[in-house]
Amino acid sequence: MDFNHSPRCQELIDQVRAFIRERIEPVEAELLPAMLAGSAGGDWTKWQVDPKIEELKAEAKALGLWNFFLHDDERGAGLSTLEYAPLAEEMGRSHLAPQIFNCSAPDTGNMEVLWKYGSEEQKQQWLEPLLEGKIRSVFFMTEPDVASSDATNMEATIVEDGDDLVINGKKWWSSGVGDPRCEIGIFMGVSNPEAARHSQHSMVLVPMTTPGVVIKRMLPVFNTFDAPEGHGEVWFENVRVPKKNMILGAGRGFEIAQGRLGPGRIHHCMRALGAAEKGLELMIKRGNSRVAFGKPLIKLGGNQERLADLRIAIDQARLLTLYAAWKIDNVGALSALTEISAIKVVAPNVLQNVVDAAIQIYGGAGVSNDTPLVAMFAMARALRLADGPDEVHRGLIARVELAKYK
Amino acid sequence: MDFNHSPRCQELIDQVRAFIRERIEPVEAELLPAMLAGSAGGDWTKWQVDPKIEELKAEAKALGLWNFFLHDDERGAGLSTLEYAPLAEEMGRSHLAPQIFNCSAPDTGNMEVLWKYGSEEQKQQWLEPLLEGKIRSVFFMTEPDVASSDATNMEATIVEDGDDLVINGKKWWSSGVGDPRCEIGIFMGVSNPEAARHSQHSMVLVPMTTPGVVIKRMLPVFNTFDAPEGHGEVWFENVRVPKKNMILGAGRGFEIAQGRLGPGRIHHCMRALGAAEKGLELMIKRGNSRVAFGKPLIKLGGNQERLADLRIAIDQARLLTLYAAWKIDNVGALSALTEISAIKVVAPNVLQNVVDAAIQIYGGAGVSNDTPLVAMFAMARALRLADGPDEVHRGLIARVELAKYK
Amino acid sequence: MDFNHSPRCQELIDQVRAFIRERIEPVEAELLPAMLAGSAGGDWTKWQVDPKIEELKAEAKALGLWNFFLHDDERGAGLSTLEYAPLAEEMGRSHLAPQIFNCSAPDTGNMEVLWKYGSEEQKQQWLEPLLEGKIRSVFFMTEPDVASSDATNMEATIVEDGDDLVINGKKWWSSGVGDPRCEIGIFMGVSNPEAARHSQHSMVLVPMTTPGVVIKRMLPVFNTFDAPEGHGEVWFENVRVPKKNMILGAGRGFEIAQGRLGPGRIHHCMRALGAAEKGLELMIKRGNSRVAFGKPLIKLGGNQERLADLRIAIDQARLLTLYAAWKIDNVGALSALTEISAIKVVAPNVLQNVVDAAIQIYGGAGVSNDTPLVAMFAMARALRLADGPDEVHRGLIARVELAKYK
C-alpha cells in the first residue's frame, strides 16, 4: 500500500495547479461576474463564448495539458483513472478550468463512449473534433415525464425505418445544449421494447442541426442557467438519422451507459472535492478576517469544530474516491460498485456541507454572487440528483452488502 | 394549559386560508413564473408591481383581512402575538400572501417601530400610509464591511449639524428598497460614539428621495433578486434629514431594535413553518405520483422515515414558536430570550431540511423553477443569517442556561 | 391557547418537586450506589427492597402524593393526562421517585388496564392492593423468538380447557418480575387464531405463584439488572388459571393494548425529559467546575452550541409531549396517533443525546457509576426499543401523513 502519486502524476498536478493559478484564475476573476449575472436570465439564444476561453484552451493544449481523462496514449494523456483523479480535483477548484483542459462534462463521457464503442467513421466525424476542442456535445438521457432515477422508466423511442432511425421523445437536463459550439448529441431511447429489461435501449448520435430537434427552453439550477452551456429541455419530433449513427448496436444502451458512468463519477466527485477544498479555504480566510465579539469569526462558538469535521470529511471522501478509482483500474467498475456508489453519495454531500458552513461564515455575502459559494452549492445540490440520486446509490450499496450473506 | 386557538383566531385562520386558496393562489399561479424569471436578472430600475396585486390588497382590506400583525385595536387587528402566529403560518404557504394582507416584512417591523416609538408627526406622515398599504418601507441596518452578527460593529454615522442630522455609511441587504412603492427607510447608525456600548446608536427616518441616498446595486439571493422588492446595497453620502426624523431619541437605537425583533422573529418563523408545510405537501404529492422500481417514490428506501422526521420537526418547531409567542405576550420578550433564539435557530433549519428532502423527491424539477422549492430554499437559507445567524442565537441560549447555575 | 399549568397542577408540581428534593434525594444518595453495584450481577433470587423505600412510600401516600396517574377522583388523583405529565417529568429526575408516588411502570399501565377493563372481582383482588402500593405487577408481552416490533408475531397461546385457560409460551423483558413484591402478571397471547388479525389475542391475569410460571433468568440492560425489579425471561408451561382471569373478553387483547399505550407513552416520555433535564444540569455543573486549557470545559470548543441545541431539543420535546397529552384528553388517543408516535421517537432520543453529551463532559467519570448518567443512558437506549422501536413509530407517522392525500 502506497499513498504517493506517481512522479508523472505529481508533475502534472503541479503543472495544472500552476496553470490554473497563473493563467486561468485571472481570466476567471474578470469573466465570472458577468457570466454569473448573464447566466441568471435573458435570452439564451444569444449566449456567447468569450474569446479568452478559446485562447486559454489553445495555450493549455500547446503545453500538453489536454485530454487528461482519456486512457489512450495517443489520443489522450494515457493516464489511469487513479492518475487522472487528482487532476480533476485541481480543476474542480475553478469554474473554467475543466473546459480549458478539454476535460469538462458531458464531453468527457461522450468522448469516452465514442472512444470505447464508436465505429471508425463515428470517431472520425465526432470524436476527433471533440478531442481537439473544436466542438462540444450533449447527452440526452433524463426525461421530464418519468422518474429518471429508474432508467428503465425511459419513454423516448428509436424506431428503424428503412435506412433511418426515427427518434421521438422528450429529454431535459441536457447539459451543454445551449452552447453555440454544441454540434452533436448522444440520444438514449427504447429501441427493442420486447427484449429483456436491460436490452431494450440504444444510443444514437444525433447532430444538433437535424430537423425535429427542438430546444424548448433552458432550465435554471437555483435560478442560474450556467450560460453559455445551459441545461436544456429538448423535444424530438420524428427526428431522422441514418442507421450508422447507432452506437455499438441496437439494445446495447445500458451496456454503454454502465461503461460511461464509472470513471465519470470519479471525475464528478474529485471535482466536487476540489470545490470543497476551495470552499473550506474561503471559509477560513473570511473567518480569519472578520471580527465579532472581539474575536475572528472562525474562533467563535463551534466554528473550529465544524472546520475540523469538514476537513475530516473531505479527506475521507478523497481517499474513498481514489480507492474507487484504483478499483476501477485494477478490478473493473463492476467489482467497484459499492465504492462508486459510495463516493457518489459522499462527495456531493461533503461539498454541500462545506458550502453551507462557508456561507454561514460569510453571512449575507455568502448567498449573493460576491463569492463562488452559491455556484458551488448549486453544483453540489444538482450532483446529489444527477447520475442517480443518493437514495438509489444507498440502495445499491445495501444490495451488495446483503448479497454477501446470501 | 390549552392548545385550542381562540374562537376569533380560529375564524381568522379559516378566512385567511380560504382567501389564499380562492383569491391569491390563482393570481400567484399566473404571476409567479414571470416574477421568478424576471427576478433572475435584468435592470432593476424597471421593476414593476403587477396591478393584480394592488387589487387583491384592496379586496383583503375591504374584508378586514388586514394589518393582523399590529396589537392595536384601532390601527390594526388587535391580535396578540400568539393569535397572529397561526395567521403568519397560513401566509407563509404563499409567496404573495403576506403582502396582500399588509403583513409583509420589513413593513411590519417598521410599522411596529413607528407605532411604539414614533412621534405623532412621524406616525401621521409614515405610519398611516404604511398601514393603508399605500407605500412601502425599508430598514437600513446590515453593513457590507463588518461582521453584522455583532451589531456593535456598525460603522455608519449620524451626526448633528444645526437643525439637521447628517448621515454617512454603507448598508446592504436593505430588503424592499427596489420596490417602486418604497418611500421611507429607517436608518440605524452611530450617533453617540462616546456613550455606553448599547447607547451609541440611533434610528432615523430617511425618505428615499433624500439627496445622497444612492442604491448601488441589487443583491441576488441564490441568483434571484426577489423582484420587485429586492435587496439593495445602499450608500449614504452626507445625507441630510431634519432632527425631528430621529426616532425616540439619540442613543436609543438598540432599545428600539430589541422591541422590533421579538415579534418579528415569531412572524418569520411561522411563515417559515407555513412554507415547510407547503414543501412537505409538495414532497408527498410528487412522491405519490411518480413511480420507480415498481413503487411510488415516497414508498422507496428511507423516504417514509424522512417524511416522518420532517413531520415531527415541523410540529415541534410550531409548538415552540407558539410558546415563544405566548411568553412574549405574557411575560415579555426579555423573559423569552431562550425561546425566541431557539425558534430562530429551529424554524429556518426545519424549512431548509424539508425543502432539501422535497427537492430530492422531485429530482431535476426540484432545482429548477418549475416548483416553488428553490424560492423556499433561498428563504430558509437567508433566514439562517438574517436577524442574527444560528450561532449567535445558540450562544445566547447557552449564556442564559449557564446563568441559571451562577 | 394557554401554556400555564392549572393552579392545582402547579401546586402538585411544587409539592412533588419539594418532596423529591427533601425526602427522596437524600435516601437515593444513600441507596443508589449499592443498588447500582448490586444490580450489576449476583443472584437475583436474593434481591431485597430496602425498608427505607416503603417508609418513603407511606410518607408520600399520607401527604396525598399518590397515584397521580389514575384519572379517577376516588381511586386516583383525578388528574388529566396533561395535568399528570409535568409530575411525571419531575419524577423522571430521580431513580426512586416514580415508585415512591406509586407511579412506576409497569404498575401504572397494569392498574389502568384493570381500572378500565377489569371486572369488579379483578379490581378487588388486584387493582386495590396495587393502588395501595402493597404489591407490584408485571406485563408479559414481548417474546424472545420473534420480532416483537410486529405484535402480530406473538406465539404464546391461551387455550380454553373446561373452566380454565391453559397458557403456554415464552416471554422476556418482563420488567418488575424480579421484585419480591411482584404478585400478579397480565399475560397476552393468541386465543382466537382464526379470528381477524387484531382479534386473535387476549389478556389474562396470571398470579406469579401459579404452577408452570418459570423465571428462567434476569436480563441485563447495558450490564445492569435494575435490581430489585429486574427484567425477566419467563417461560409458561401449561399454566392454568380460571376463566374469570380473562380481561374484558377473548380476542380483545389488542383493544386493551391500545388503551394502555397512549397515556403510558406520555408517562415514559415525560420521565425521559425529566431525566434529560437532570442530565443537562449535571453537564453544566461539571462543565463549569473543571478547567482545561485555561477555561471551564463548558466554554471550550463547541460545548456551548451543543448545550444550546440540547436545551432546544428538550423544550421542543416537552411541548410536543404536552400537546400529545392534551390531544389524548380532548380528542382521544386514536386522533393523536401522530403525536404519540412522534414523542415516542423524540423523547428517548433527546435523552440519549443529552446523556451522551454529558458523558463527554464528564470524561471517564461519565462512563463509570460515579454519576447516574450510565443508568440514564440505559433507560434512553432501552426506551428506543420498548413500546415499539423508533422505526415502527416513524412508519406509523408516515402512514397517517400519506393518508391525508388519499
Place this chain on the structure above:
Amino acid sequence: MDFNHSPRCQELIDQVRAFIRERIEPVEAELLPAMLAGSAGGDWTKWQVDPKIEELKAEAKALGLWNFFLHDDERGAGLSTLEYAPLAEEMGRSHLAPQIFNCSAPDTGNMEVLWKYGSEEQKQQWLEPLLEGKIRSVFFMTEPDVASSDATNMEATIVEDGDDLVINGKKWWSSGVGDPRCEIGIFMGVSNPEAARHSQHSMVLVPMTTPGVVIKRMLPVFNTFDAPEGHGEVWFENVRVPKKNMILGAGRGFEIAQGRLGPGRIHHCMRALGAAEKGLELMIKRGNSRVAFGKPLIKLGGNQERLADLRIAIDQARLLTLYAAWKIDNVGALSALTEISAIKVVAPNVLQNVVDAAIQIYGGAGVSNDTPLVAMFAMARALRLADGPDEVHRGLIARVELAKYK
C-alpha cells in the same frame, strides 16, 4: 498510489483471520458469557485468567503470530505501522484476540515505550517478559481530580530523594491493573514543576508490589468491569523506586507520551473498525433472519439506507486510518497530526453508530449480553474519551488548518 497490501502483510492477514476463526472463536464462545457475567461485579481481587487463554497464547506464539505491533525485526514482527494496521482490524473482531497475539493495550504501548526509550537494564527486566507474554502492565496517566483532556493539569508528583524517586498522587482508568499477571506500571507525574510547560513531567517504572501502591477500586464502564484486566483507581502514597526506574530522563514525559500515542491510535482505531465490521455483520444477519410486517427487518423502512451509510462510514474510516499509518511510517507522527486526530474522532464514532444501529435491529436482545454489542458499545463510548476526547482532537485539527493560512 497502490491499495494492495504487501504479500507478507496479506499472508499474515489470512493467517490471523484463520487463527481467530478456527482457534479463538470457539474458546471465546465458551468463555465470553461467563466473562461478561462475572465482569459485571463481585470481588475483583478474585479475578482469574482462564488457562485456555494462556494455551492459545502459546499456540499463537509457536506459529509466529506474535508481537506484530513492534517495528523490530528481532524482538517483534518487524512490520510497519501500515502493515500492522489490517492485523489490528482482524483482532478487533474478537474480544480475546489482541491478547492472544500479545498485541493488546496497554501492553503494546508500554512495550513500545520501553523499546524506544528504555535503558538496557529496563529492557531486560520488563520489556523481555512483556514480549514473551509472561507478565502484563499498566499505564498510570489519567487522574480523578482534574480534567485529563489537558495533560498539563496532571497533579501527581515525582520527587528525587537520595537515590530514590518518591511518587505521590491519584490515578484512575489504569487499565489492566486488576489482572493477576500485571507486574509493572509506567507512572507519569510532575518532576520538574519549574521547567517549561511540556518539560515538567517524567515517566517512571513502578513495580506493582512497591509499598504505597494502593488499588482503591475497580471502575465499571457501562456497568462492566472488563475482568480480569479491569480499570483501576490507584493511589500512590510515598511510593519509593530507585532512580534508575526513570525512563529516558527527568522532564521528558511528554516527549515519551507523544512517541507512544501515534501508533497506539492506529491500533485502537483499526480494532474499532474490526469491531464495527463485526457489528455490521451481526446487524445484517439478524435483520435477515427476523420478520415483521411480512418482510425481513433489514428490508423495512430506512434500514437499508442506514446499512449503506454505515458501510460507507466504515470504508472511509479504514482508508483514513491506513493513510494515517502510512504517514506515520513515511513522514513521521508529527507530520500526521491531522490524520491521527481525525481517525481518533472518526473510528470510535463509526463503531458507536454501527453498534447503535445493530442494537436497534436486535431489539431487546441487543441491550442484553446475548450479543457482544453492549461490550462493543462500551468500547466505542470509552474510546471517544480515552487518549483525548473528540473535542480536543477536533481542536487540534482546526489549529493545523488555521496555521496553513497564517
